[in-house]
Amino acid sequence: xxxxxxxxxxxxxxxxxxxxxxxxxxxxxxxxxxxxxxxxxxxxxxxxxxxxxxxxxxxxxxxxxxxxxxxxxxxxxxxxxxxxxxxxxxxxxxxxxxxxxxxxxxxxxxxxxxxxxxxxxxxxxxxxxxxxxxxxxxxxxxxxxxxxxxxxxxxxxxxxxxxxxxxxxxxxxxxxxxxxxxxxxxxxxxxxxxxxxxxxxxxxxxxxxxxxxxxxxxxxxxxxxxxxxxxxxxxxxxxxxxxxxxxxxx
Amino acid sequence: xxxxxxxxxxxxxxxxxxxxxxxxxxxxxxxxxxxxxxxxxxxxxxxxxxxxxxxxxxxxxxxxxxxxxxxxxxxxxxxxxxxxxxxxxxxxxxxxxxxxxxxxxxxxxxxxxxxxxxxxxxxxxxxxxxxxxxxxxxxxxxxxxxxxxxxxxxxxxxxxxxxxxxxxxxxxxxxxxxxxxxxxxxxxxxxxxxxxxxxxxxxxxxxxxxxxxxxxxxxxxxxxxxxxxxxxxxxxxxxxxxxxxxxxxxxx
Amino acid sequence: xxxxxxxxxxxxxxxxxxxxxxxxxxxxxxxxxxxxxxxxxxxxxxxxxxxxxxxxxxxxxxxxxxxxxxxxxxxxxxxxxxxxxxxxxxxxxxxxxxxxxxxxxxxxxxxxxxxxxxxxxxxxxxxxxxx
Numbered sequence: 001x002x003x004x005x006x007x008x009x010x011x012x013x014x015x016x017x018x019x020x021x022x023x024x025x026x027x028x029x030x031x032x033x034x035x036x037x038x039x040x041x042x043x044x045x046x047x048x049x050x051x052x053x054x055x056x057x058x059x060x061x062x063x064x065x066x067x068x069x070x071x072x073x074x075x076x077x078x079x080x081x082x083x084x085x086x087x088x089x090x091x092x093x094x095x096x097x098x099x100x101x102x103x104x105x106x107x108x109x110x111x112x113x114x115x116x117x118x119x120x121x122x123x124x125x126x127x128x129x130x131x132x133x134x135x136x137x138x139x140x141x142x143x144x145x146x147x148x149x150x151x152x153x154x155x156x157x158x159x160x161x162x163x164x165x166x167x168x169x170x171x172x173x174x175x176x177x178x179x180x181x182x183x184x185x186x187x188x189x190x191x192x193x194x195x196x197x198x199x200x201x202x203x204x205x206x207x208x209x210x211x212x213x214x215x216x217x218x219x220x221x222x223x224x225x226x227x228x229x230x231x232x233x234x235x236x237x238x239x240x241x242x243x244x245x246x247x248x249x250x
Numbered sequence: 251x252x253x254x255x256x257x258x259x260x261x262x263x264x265x266x267x268x269x270x271x272x273x274x275x276x277x278x279x280x281x282x283x284x285x286x287x288x289x290x291x292x293x294x295x296x297x298x299x300x301x302x303x304x305x306x307x308x309x310x311x312x313x314x315x316x317x318x319x320x321x322x323x324x325x326x327x328x329x330x331x332x333x334x335x336x337x338x339x340x341x342x343x344x345x346x347x348x349x350x351x352x353x354x355x356x357x358x359x360x361x362x363x364x365x366x367x368x369x370x371x372x373x374x375x376x377x378x379x380x381x382x383x384x385x386x387x388x389x390x391x392x393x394x395x396x397x398x399x400x401x402x403x404x405x406x407x408x409x410x411x412x413x414x415x416x417x418x419x420x421x422x423x424x425x426x427x428x429x430x431x432x433x434x435x436x437x438x439x440x441x442x443x444x445x446x447x448x449x450x451x452x453x454x455x456x457x458x459x460x461x462x463x464x465x466x467x468x469x470x471x472x473x474x475x476x477x478x479x480x481x482x483x484x485x486x487x488x489x490x491x492x493x494x495x496x497x498x499x500x501x502x
Numbered sequence: 503x504x505x506x507x508x509x510x511x512x513x514x515x516x517x518x519x520x521x522x523x524x525x526x527x528x529x530x531x532x533x534x535x536x537x538x539x540x541x542x543x544x545x546x547x548x549x550x551x552x553x554x555x556x557x558x559x560x561x562x563x564x565x566x567x568x569x570x571x572x573x574x575x576x577x578x579x580x581x582x583x584x585x586x587x588x589x590x591x592x593x594x595x596x597x598x599x600x601x602x603x604x605x606x607x608x609x610x611x612x613x614x615x616x617x618x619x620x621x622x623x624x625x626x627x628x629x630x631x632x633x
Contacts, residue, residue: 107347116361123361138463221363222579223377225329226553374587
């Protein structure tokens with residue numbers, strides 16, 4: 001997948017040079033691993049052992065706190081006590097920006113940038129043209145991107161109110177609007193920054209930030225769907241398996 | 251569109267394919283990129299697209315199936331497996347990069363990253379969509395799929411398989427708006443011989459058409475709300491499946 | 503832009519399936535770090551699945567009674583990366599498994615470490631990122 005590519009092939013596919021960084025726009029193709037210090041547990045600073053997760057002295061939120069409106073701060077506190085409501089615990093999509101805490105493969109063309117995550121086989125297409133559709137709502141929203149120098153800027157709208165930021169109950173509404181900035185710092189590092197705007201829940205826009213590191217060249221992408229398996233078979237009842245008796249008499 | 255018209259269109263497309271020259275990607279491979287749809291009911295009964303409309307079941311496998319007391323795994327939001335993902339009634343997009351063909355399926359955001367650089371299959375692990383390794387046979391993309399496990403079905407009609415399933419898919423661009431999809435299905439624990447399915451994939455040419463998100467979600471009553479299975483208004487809930495018995499389902 | 507389903511697929515069937523209600527990674531809700539476990543027992547079943555695999559072990563208690571314990575572990579994909587294949591942990595073999603017990607005191611645990619009969623050791627726990 002990430003083989004040594006000849007400059008001629010790269011050029012033919014719309015890239016100017018073999019050096020990822022020197023190209024304009026740069027190539028960010030590859031498998032990227034976020035360094036979030038346990039953001040999936042909580043995006044704010046949290047002690048070690050929290051949900052059996054890793055300690056984070058910093059979290060990923062700029063300033064270390066979320067500018068909740070008073071009612072929202074109360075709700076977030078309440079949600080912390082109801083982890084059973086965490087949608088990812090039910091194998092739902094993480095959504096944007098939550099899914100970005102998990103490793104992903106980028107494929108890049110001049111028209112679009114694909115991001116394919118192992119986790120929950122999430123994917124999105126960042127279109128480098130067009131506008132957000134109307135009357136659309138999705139866990140992953142709708143992504144439109146453009147380049148500002150070495151930075152891929154992605155405007156994400158049409159997000160639903162079902163996704164959450166982490167397992168600690170930090171939430172948003174369907175008014176959330178996310179602007180992501182992927183800045184290639186060197187051949188193996190991207191700085192990921194997302195500005196979160198949600199006037200229904202927060203008093204001002206706030207930012208989250210963490211680095212993405214390029215995975216080793218032999219990294220093997222493995223399907224990691226979310227499916228509970230036989231352990232939950234007791235919850236299932238007869239459904240489509242009710243097939244007419246003569247079905248097998250071909 | 252009547253079945254007759256569809257059939258003759260398909261035959262004409264087949265004749266034309268011998269002469270058809272697929273467009274090229276910059277590295278000279280056949281260009282399969284675009285948004286494609288199967289437009290048939292094989293997801294409900296795969297025998298619709300089976301060669302001879304027959305699935306060569308071993309008697310023991312038939313018995314195993316008839317005794318199976320399970321619900322279609324996709325009703326629980328499981329990934330549908332290969333080849334079923336290819337004929338789920340939802341569009342999918344093919345994107346090619348050097349050495350890789352990416353399949354993005356609208357259906358429950360399934361995805362496959364298929365390397366066209368040869369390597370052995372991974373061992374000792376199963377995936378819902380298996381482990382895919384492809385190579386080019388001229389203009390045909392041949393995808394060898396193993397490690398499929400035994401947790402998927404080929405359709406809603408309880409056509410199952412064992413973990414010995416091995417599938418070779420072949421994607422051949424046969425016209426500006428068609429890919430011919432063929433798959434050879436092999437499973438010595440289930441079938442008496444390898445058998446084939448074949449169907450056209452149709453390009454979606456609608457201006458501005460983009461894949462959207464299909465998620466399997468949880469309703470207020472705690473039941474899965476599957477994008478394919480929605481409550482029927484009245485009457486026999488299985489009527490739709492029964493209306494597509496083997497050999498009678500038609501490409502629309 | 504309007505999203506279109508093929509017309510025939512709209513007329514569909516009733517889904518009778520109930521939704522599995524157990525959250526899969528809410529460790530604090532399910533497991534108690536204050537209740538560490540270490541058992542040696544016989545493997546009865548191994549389910550290598552995502553998002554979390556399960557290893558079932560028959561354990562003989564101090565009273566001589568045998569109980570079947572279920573240990574939740576990292577995903578099949580992560581176990582694969584640590585060298586665990588479908589045939590690595592064989593049913594019928596004796597293993598030692600360490601972890602934490604479920605808060606509800608059932609015979610369920612969060613598996614952290616596994617030692618096979620030949621001494622081979624594996625980390626079973628989830629990594630920093632859950633899922």
